[in-house]
Amino acid sequence: MRILVGNLPYLLQGALVTLLLSIAVVVLGTLLGVALGIAATTRSRLARVLVAAYVFVLRGIPVLVVMFVGYYAFPAAGLRVSAYVAVGLAQIVYVAAFVAEIARSAILSVPEGQIAAARSLGMRRRAILRQVILPQATRIAVPPLLNSALTAVKQTSYASVVGVWELTYAAREIVERTLAAFQIFLGVMAIYFLICYPLSLAARWSERRFAFVH
Amino acid sequence: MAAIPHTPMIEVRDLRKTYGALEVLKGVSFDVARGEVVVVLGPSGSGKSTMLRCINHLEGYDGGEIRIDGVTVGYDTTSRGRNPHSEAVNARLREQVGMVFQSFNLFPHRTAIENVMMGPVHVRGVAKRQARELAAALLHKVGLSSKADQYPAKLSGGQQQRVAIARALAMQPKVMLFDEVTSALDPELVGEVLRVIRDLAQEGMTMIIVTHEIHFARDVGDRIVFMDDGVIVEQGPPERILSNAAGARLRTFLRRYQGDYAAGA
Numbered sequence: 001m002r003i004l005v006g007n008l009p010y011l012l013q014g015a016l017v018t019l020l021l022s023i024a025v026v027v028l029g030t031l032l033g034v035a036l037g038i039a040a041t042t043r044s045r046l047a048r049v050l051v052a053a054y055v056f057v058l059r060g061i062p063v064l065v066v067m068f069v070g071y072y073a074f075p076a077a078g079l080r081v082s083a084y085v086a087v088g089l090a091q092i093v094y095v096a097a098f099v100a101e102i103a104r105s106a107i108l109s110v111p112e113g114q115i116a117a118a119r120s121l122g123m124r125r126r127a128i129l130r131q132v133i134l135p136q137a138t139r140i141a142v143p144p145l146l147n148s149a150l151t152a153v154k155q156t157s158y159a160s161v162v163g164v165w166e167l168t169y170a171a172r173e174i175v176e177r178t179l180a181a182f183q184i185f186l187g188v189m190a191i192y193f194l195i196c197y198p199l200s201l202a203a204r205w206s207e208r209r210f211a212f213v214h
Numbered sequence: 215m216a217a218i219p220h221t222p223m224i225e226v227r228d229l230r231k232t233y234g235a236l237e238v239l240k241g242v243s244f245d246v247a248r249g250e251v252v253v254v255l256g257p258s259g260s261g262k263s264t265m266l267r268c269i270n271h272l273e274g275y276d277g278g279e280i281r282i283d284g285v286t287v288g289y290d291t292t293s294r295g296r297n298p299h300s301e302a303v304n305a306r307l308r309e310q311v312g313m314v315f316q317s318f319n320l321f322p323h324r325t326a327i328e329n330v331m332m333g334p335v336h337v338r339g340v341a342k343r344q345a346r347e348l349a350a351a352l353l354h355k356v357g358l359s360s361k362a363d364q365y366p367a368k369l370s371g372g373q374q375q376r377v378a379i380a381r382a383l384a385m386q387p388k389v390m391l392f393d394e395v396t397s398a399l400d401p402e403l404v405g406e407v408l409r410v411i412r413d414l415a416q417e418g419m420t421m422i423i424v425t426h427e428i429h430f431a432r433d434v435g436d437r438i439v440f441m442d443d444g445v446i447v448e449q450g451p452p453e454r455i456l457s458n459a460a461g462a463r464l465r466t467f468l469r470r471y472q473g474d475y476a477a478g479a
Contacts, residue, residue: 116272117319117378121333121385122309125301131336135323 003180014170022153033099058097106141139210146203230277240444249418253435270311312382316394320366327362333385352380372403392423
């Protein structure tokens, strides 16, 4: 345990990077995904087809491969971006595909009668979306969205494979130096758990809070 | 277009609608005068609800014409054919036509009073405080002042349906359409909803009521329209239609529903 305690400041620095990367990926990935999910429920056939293709393709690819592609795509295009940006963008794109599907199905699960009632009042499309569909779809979508956020946080650990320094990378450095793999990774486990714990609590809370009867 | 007071409030002319190969409305024509209450009876699948949903253009139709207060619904018929109205025009029409549904369709994420405020605030742009006053008055009218801040899930079916009526009235519609509004209710809750509708009839609201409540039809209807298989089979004053029903189809229908009523009583 002495080695873990001695290296804890270094691990916590890595944890901070993991936390920031997670926040960026979850927030931006969710926003992009929700926008795509809404687009997939509009009358535009083109939007529906494009989102469906996006989701279909990305769902069939491991996140690690998406990250490698993201990592090498920028240099291939003659662009120089940091590994953080490349990996972050790849993960955002990946998370958005799953979020789009959650958002789309939540919107479609709002009963037809709700829309008929809103239309019968003379409500316009935009008002119906904002006042009737999205508030109800949000309640349906929040528990699965929190699950997707949890998955996204844990997936940031793959970033270490392409040389992004964060919690898992920092841990591997310490292990190489000290050979105390068990201790260190036990500590890393605890840190990941602590980062995810509030999200897990929120997921459980939201399932009770939003369970709701039509 | 200026409204001409002595024209009918609702004119339905040769209304036709098909779903794929199925023709659900095969040329329906009738008028509803200002302040008149027309009750539509008919077996399930006779096209009553579809007709109602065509009148406020929740559904399009394939032939014929509907006018509300002189204005055509859904399409303009020109010499070159039918042009669908824009969504904005259809929405403006629906502002004037209140509708109440069999399944209530209250917004579950809004309280009773917020449901009633929805139209004025989000269609008319009325200030929330003013809309709340209007909504409170309407909830009082349907006897639910004490439930204003409850969510729909906490209300009985009869209470939900009364909130739904208040929600439709909040738009101050020229016409109210009722689509089997008591069919989903427990028998003991039917009366409170019918009372509210009867009050509206006495105030002179123009209404089309699709129902299976034959006693109620006799009670509040100025005229009864009997539909079967996508056409109007008979229409006339309740006493004549219900007491000495001429046609075999209407007699069969009445025997079934009044039979149910007697069996249930």
